[in-house]
Amino acid sequence: MTTVRYCINGKLVNGIAPTNRGFAYGDGIFRTMRLINGALQDWPLHYQTLVADCGKIQIVCPSAELILQEFKHLMASVEDPTFTSAIVKIIITRGDGARGYAPPAICEPSRVLILSDLPVYPPDIYRQGVALYSCQTRLAAQPLLAGIKHLNRLENVLARAEQKDPRFFDGLLRDYDDHVIEAVSGNLFVCKAGEIMTPTLERCGVAGVMRQKVLDWYKTHAQAVVSKDLVMGDLFTADGVVIVNSVYGVLQVTQIDDQAIANNDWAQQLRSDLAYVIH
Amino acid sequence: MTTVRYCINGKLVNGIAPTNRGFAYGDGIFRTMRLINGALQDWPLHYQTLVADCGKIQIVCPSAELILQEFKHLMASVEDPTFTSAIVKIIITRGDGARGYAPPAICEPSRVLILSDLPVYPPDIYRQGVALYSCQTRLAAQPLLAGIKHLNRLENVLARAEQKDPRFFDGLLRDYDDHVIEAVSGNLFVCKAGEIMTPTLERCGVAGVMRQKVLDWYKTHAQAVVSKDLVMGDLFTADGVVIVNSVYGVLQVTQIDDQAIANNDWAQQLRSDLAYVIH
Incomplete structure (x- = not known):
């Protein structure tokens, strides 16, 4: 894989609404982790931290089940079966919003998953x-x-x-x-x-x-x-x-x-x- | 007009790449202004401030000509000829980037124009x-x-x-x-x-x-x-x-x-x- 792949709110598209509060205000959080032999390294600790960070800015973190389901969907789109090691970035934002800083009374947090190649470090x-x-x-x-x-x-x-x-x-x-x-x-x-x-x-x-x-x-x-x-x-x-x-x-x-x-x-x-x- | 309209890098699409540094890191700036009778209020001052703010975080602001051309393109997409008053938000980001905080050596700043209805304030x-x-x-x-x-x-x-x-x-x-x-x-x-x-x-x-x-x-x-x-x-x-x-x-x-x-x-x-x- 040489191109970066995305899953945005469960869809394999490459576009976030400009009104997404993550873009408008940086109103969200993220984590970057390794995928090694098809397994997300330290997933329980990463998810626990996603939940805690979301909570600190009053975002309700989507369930681990939903994120993992969307991650599977993203991985299934990779044709190369030997591609089992990568970098996975998970971004959770407050979701879409109208103009203005006030968080909407009801909003569905956005999940953005980005899959990219492992970096090559000099040994x-x-x-x-x-x-x-x-x-x-x-x-x-x-x-x-x-x-x-x-x-x-x-x-x-x-x-x-x-x-x-x-x-x-x-x-x-x-x-x-x-x-x-x-x-x-x-x-x-x-x-x-x-x-x-x-x-x-x-x-x-x-x-x-x-x-x-x-x-x-x-x-x-x-x-x-x-x-x-x-x-x-x-x-x-x-x-x-x-x-x-x-x-x-x-x-x-x-x-x-x-x-x-x-x-x-x-x-x-x-x-x-x-x-x-x-x- | 009751829906929000967008112009992203000259195209009337509703999607920003998740790797856009504006989304990834809030690596960009914005201004919100009024459109009154088809004219952008205080455009010279707004543009001057866009340039100054970009400069402070080492982004080269796109030219006023380009932004205004893309704004015309956006306005031309509105079917209602009586629609001449609105709120215009202009976002300039460092552009797309690879993983990591380091700004790419070469990057083309992104222009995002968002057109929305004037807010209705109580008199x-x-x-x-x-x-x-x-x-x-x-x-x-x-x-x-x-x-x-x-x-x-x-x-x-x-x-x-x-x-x-x-x-x-x-x-x-x-x-x-x-x-x-x-x-x-x-x-x-x-x-x-x-x-x-x-x-x-x-x-x-x-x-x-x-x-x-x-x-x-x-x-x-x-x-x-x-x-x-x-x-x-x-x-x-x-x-x-x-x-x-x-x-x-x-x-x-x-x-x-x-x-x-x-x-x-x-x-x-x-x-x-x-x-x-x-x-």
Whole structure:
């Protein structure tokens, strides 16, 4: 498959109404996940997060049954039977609406499923780790929307547009108080003197499903992970820093701008702990 | 006309690609204006603002010629020759894109034109003024996006969804430092002891075209308007407060929550000064 395929509200069409509130106002949420050997990776956790994020902006998330039925419909449209690995993006919006910000009294949330090829990463990112640039773009503090993977992502777009040097894999985002929050497309964990830390996402940032998986793994193994305010100095003096998301899994951060970051091979260990399959 | 009509990239279709960055990330901007007797009200100012807003998020705005040509194409599709008054919404997005926040190296910005009926307001809002509720939702401080009418409007959606009582016309938005910024769908001017003030939009808020018209009118008439930090107390002790936008024009605010606001008939004067036609 080289073309992207869509399923919009159960139909294999390529068109969203311009009055859809997802388009008009970014009034919706999304998740991106991997399809491996025909199975949606971590679907229960992704669906649970879709429901939680929808709830935070007062959207009633469509049922898992409906989404999975529409996903099957989308997969059935792919002629190639060997096509069983892909990236699946699921977008839920408040649905169609009239002019104006007020949500309609009655609206049916829209489901948009997008199927695309797995990205091809250079194998070096798993073997050697990645470099991040520190973004000039800062994240605004908005506790009402913090943690939610909503469709208002202009900050991420501006931060990603800053990249001029291809040796950087992603950008590192801070808030206006110089706290490190996340990578543009992933979450961050820091290990220092045996303590595992991750930035608090109470004021801004996106709480990713892979972040949750890492938190759950450590909890299951009775190891504490502290959510707290972190600054750049914490990363420079760390024993190891990793970034995580549902597509690339876990990557070791070995450089920020021109500064080397200590490499304790934590990413490799975490990928093994989480049984992350490098495709 | 009772149905909404669209023109998307020059075609009279009702479908935006789910990969359009306006849908995926709210990566675009918009303006809403009135069509009166077949003419787009304040088009030069609207177009100038489209260009400026696009520039702030590094989108090259399509030419005025192209947008107007597509608007004519859209108008030509309306069978009713008496249909010459309407609301026109123009959305410009960064265009289609692959997966990921990074803007494509080459992309053609999308133009989306939406034609809909003029709203029917109760005449009372022009004669008696309007009541506003003070929103619990606060605006985040993000200087990089302040003033821009971009597609990341979840704050406005949440603020508007707060309304439970139909006697309120709109909500009043403050930032996290208790500064009054704007109405959910319009800008604010305050008159007190001969001084005309409007909230500064350097940290958040949308700089509307009607706000600019008011600023321009006072400038032309050698009267100062001060952009500054305002708080609720400034409105409660004002001689008059008005809200403005390109659809309803200028409205007197006579009440906030349960508190009466002094009415100096300023809105009526401003509508007359600006030659605003009540449709």
